[in-house]
Structures are given as structure tokens and as C-alpha cells.
Amino acid sequence: DVYVSEQIIYVNSLMxxxxxxxxxxxxxxxxxxxxxxxxxxxKKV
Structure with a gap:
């Protein structure tokens, strides 16, 4: 679950x-x- 307006990284339907x-x-x-x-x-910060 992510909050509204939160940025996310994900794998899309094209993999x-x-x-x-x-x-x-x-x-x-x-x-x-x-x-x-x-x-x-x-990058690790």
C-alpha cells in the first residue's frame, strides 16, 4: 500500500x-x- 501522491517504483505489464x-x-x-x-x-545516500 502507498499513500496518495507517494512516488513508487514497480514492474509494469511489459516486465x-x-x-x-x-x-x-x-x-x-x-x-x-x-x-x-x-x-x-x-545511489545509496
């Missing part, structure tokens, strides 16, 4: 990693597009 905002629009919130050439990097 690819995806990012979203619960009941929101991640692309609009961060002014980004979509596509297969995106990369996401995780």
Missing part, C-alpha cells in the same frame, strides 16, 4: 521497471517524457 505517483502523473510532475532509452540510477 520493465516503471516509476509513478499514486493517483498522479509522474511525467507531468517532473516534466519528463517516456521511452525505451531512459536509464534510472540508484
Amino acid at each position: 520493465r521497471m516503471a516509476v509513478a505517483i499514486n493517483q498522479g502523473n509522474f511525467a507531468k510532475a517532473y516534466s519528463i517524457g517516456t521511452g525505451i532509452h531512459w536509464t534510472i540510477e540508484f
Whole structure:
């Protein structure tokens, strides 16, 4: 379970990693597009 407006990372129906905002629009919130050439990097802080 995630709260409304909380950001999440999940595996989508195409078996690819995806990012979203619960009941929101991640692309609009961060002014980004979509596509297969995106990369996401995780760093321990």
C-alpha cells in the first residue's frame, strides 16, 4: 500500500521497471517524457 501522491517504483505489464505517483502523473510532475532509452540510477545516500 502507498499513500496518495507517494512516488513508487514497480514492474509494469511489459516486465520493465516503471516509476509513478499514486493517483498522479509522474511525467507531468517532473516534466519528463517516456521511452525505451531512459536509464534510472540508484545511489545509496
